[in-house]
Amino acid sequence: MRRRQELLLGGLGVLLAFGLCEAVSRAGLVRRSYLPPASEVLARAVELAGDSVFLEGVGATVRVWALGLGLACAIAVPVGLLLGSVPLVDEAVRAIVEFLRPLPSVALIPLVSLLLGSGTETKVALITYASVWPILFNTIYGLGETDPLAKDTLRAFGFGRLSVLVRVELPATAPFIAAGLRISAAIALILAVATEILAGFGEGLGIFIAQSGLATDGTRDVLAGVVWAGLLGLVINSVLVWGERRLFPWTPEHRGRR
Amino acid sequence: MRWVGDLKPVRRLRTRPFRPIRGFGGGAPEDGTGRGGGGESRRATPARGALLRWTVLAAAVAAWQLTTRTHDSVYFPPPAEIARHTHDLWFSGPATHAFLTPEATDNILPSLARMATGFALAAATGIALGTALGRSRRAYALCNPVLQFARAIPPPALVPVFVVIFDFGTQMQLASIVFSAIWPVLINTAEGARNIDPLRLEVAAVLRLTTTERLWLLLLPSALPRIFAGLRLSLSLSLILMVFSELLPGTANGIGFTLTDAQSRSDLLTVWAVLVLLGALGYVLNTGLLAVEKRLLGRGRPT
Structure with a gap:
């Protein structure tokens, strides 16, 4: 019953927030064109679901998102496994990694768009760059957290280095990699939208938001786009959390929730 | 020989507790304190490690210099030239201005001020609201869906x-920074304040701590690791939003404007110089936050 109560309270909270936004706008506290009532924004967001041009834009954004994230995964997991299992390489490359990582990825947008133009390649390259780091660091960290006793046991039974990696270290690291992937997914979405807003033309969710922002009285459309972006982020996150819980039910984080 | 026949370790591995990472992936691992089981110290000695690191870095920069020199591409200027340009652009001012040029004081300082203000506002509000939410199960349930949605919105949108x-x-710019940086701190603080060991709460009840005492002696210290996980994420988000909000056409100053x-x-040298500056800035800020975290949490992780 407690679960139902929580759901009810959550629903109430959503309604309250909705009502508050609606009231602020209706009462004229903020100018109507600045902050349209929540109901209008929501109606527009629903209306957009039937707009094929808009949906194509969302599809384009999701496509570059998935492509960038997939590339990041393909780069970060092997490199992370290498860095995490060969200390010498880790020590050697660490300084370079430490200098590359803190660079705010958004700052690369101007350079990369000068190099690659403002098409799909730019977006994918930037998304990949930004989402490599969480996966990479979580992979290295997860490898370090592997139970040494389990590794020693396998070694004692005569398994080779690679077998130990595949049989013990990889399964033990998988939950960490998945957590990194979830963080990267959010960052990738940020980068996808940011690049599109700055590019200003082409197709995509960010471009819809940017163009609506330039139009007079376009705030309603911008906010409707923001609602879509938020829903997209929410769906992605929920799917990943659900997947983690299904695949790795033994991690304490997920065990507690059952 | 007990452990050879005993296949339990493989099971044990699955139930072994570890600190969950919910913040930035870079969070826990980068300080290297949490690495590996105690039995396995295959890492090189610190001195040798540092030597190796810097040698490889120097070699990488040298290779970069050589390749760019030989190719002579407009897009990839040699690092030496970037370094000279960075110096000329920002750090060749008079000694009275701490060697900063007007270009630097007009663009770098306002950016930093905005970011610091935004981050501080977000952190203070986030920690305060998060603690309040984490203390009440009802309030948390009430706000959780809205918070999750707010966090899911990509801030640039x-x-x-x-x-x-x-x-x-x-x-x-301040609004953008605060609105994007507040959610990780808020949600992490609330989670941290929520998941306090019930035993400690009971001890606090037995000792009849007042609400303020409970806040300072129990709630905040217990939530501190999670608060810092949130702060780290917030810091990188505020840096991203600082740059992003300045990149938009219409701004008049700032690093992003430069x-x-x-x-x-098409002044590629300046573009590269800004990238170097931002990288250094990100590194310094991140290291600073980690130092504060280490100072407050100590080396041993409180559980």
């Missing part, structure tokens, strides 16, 4: 809204 409401300028300005003039 909201920047056009702030542009409409506040017009271009400091207010818009960047777009250089881009529109």
Whole structure:
């Protein structure tokens, strides 16, 4: 019953927030064109679901998102496994990694768009760059957290280095990699939208938001786009959390929730 | 020989507790304190490690210099030239201005001020609201869906809204930074304050701690690891939003403005110089936050 109560309270909270936004706008506290009532924004967001041009834009954004994230995964997991299992390489490359990582990825947008133009390649390259780091660091960290006793046991039974990696270290690291992937997914979405807003033309969710922002009285459309972006982020996150819980039910984080 | 026949370790591995990472992936691992089981110290000695690190870094920079020299591409200037340009652009001013040029004081300092203010506001509000939410199960359940939604919105998407409401300028940039940086701190603090060991709460009840005492002696210290996980994520988000809000056409100063300005003039040297500056800035800020975290949490992780 407690679960139902929580759901009810959550629903109430959503309604309250909705009502508050609606009231602020209706009462004229903020100018109507600045902050349209929540109901209008929501109606527009629903209306957009039937707009094929808009949906194509969302599809384009999701496509570059998935492509960038997939590339990041393909780069970060092997490199992370290498860095995490060969200390010498880790020590050697660490300084370079430490200098590359803190660079705010958004700052690369101007350079990369000068190099690659403002098409799909730019977006994918930037998304990949930004989402490599969480996966990479979580992979290295997860490898370090592997139970040494389990590794020693396998070694004692005569398994080779690679077998130990595949049989013990990889399964033990998988939950960490998945957590990194979830963080990267959010960052990738940020980068996808940011690049599109700055590019200003082409197709995509960010471009819809940017163009609506330039139009007079376009705030309603911008906010409707923001609602879509938020829903997209929410769906992605929920799917990943659900997947983690299904695949790795033994991690304490997920065990507690059952 | 007990452990050879005993296959339990493989099971044990699955139930072994570890600190969950919910913040940035870079969070826990980068300080290297949490690495490995105690039995396995295959890492090189610190001195040798540092030597190796810097040698490889120097070699990488040298290779970069050589390749760019031989190819002579407009897009990839040699690092030596970037370094000279960085110095000329920002750090060749008079000694009275701490060697900063007007270009630096006009662009770098306002950016930093906006970011610091935004981050501080977000952190203070986030920690305060998070603690309040984490203490009440009802309040948490009430706000959780709204918070999750707010966090799921990619912050750059909201920047056009702030542009409409506040017009271009400091207010818009501050709003963007605060709105994006507040959620990780808030949610992490609430989670941290929620998952306090019940035993400790009971001890606090037995000792009849007042609400303030409970806050300072129990709630905040217990939530501190999670608060810092949130702060780290917030810091990188505020850096991203600082740059992003300045990249939009219409801003008049800031590091991001220097960047777009250089881009529109195809001044690649300045673009690279800004990237180096931002990288260094990110590194310094991150290291600073980690130092504060280590100082407050100590080396041993409180459980």
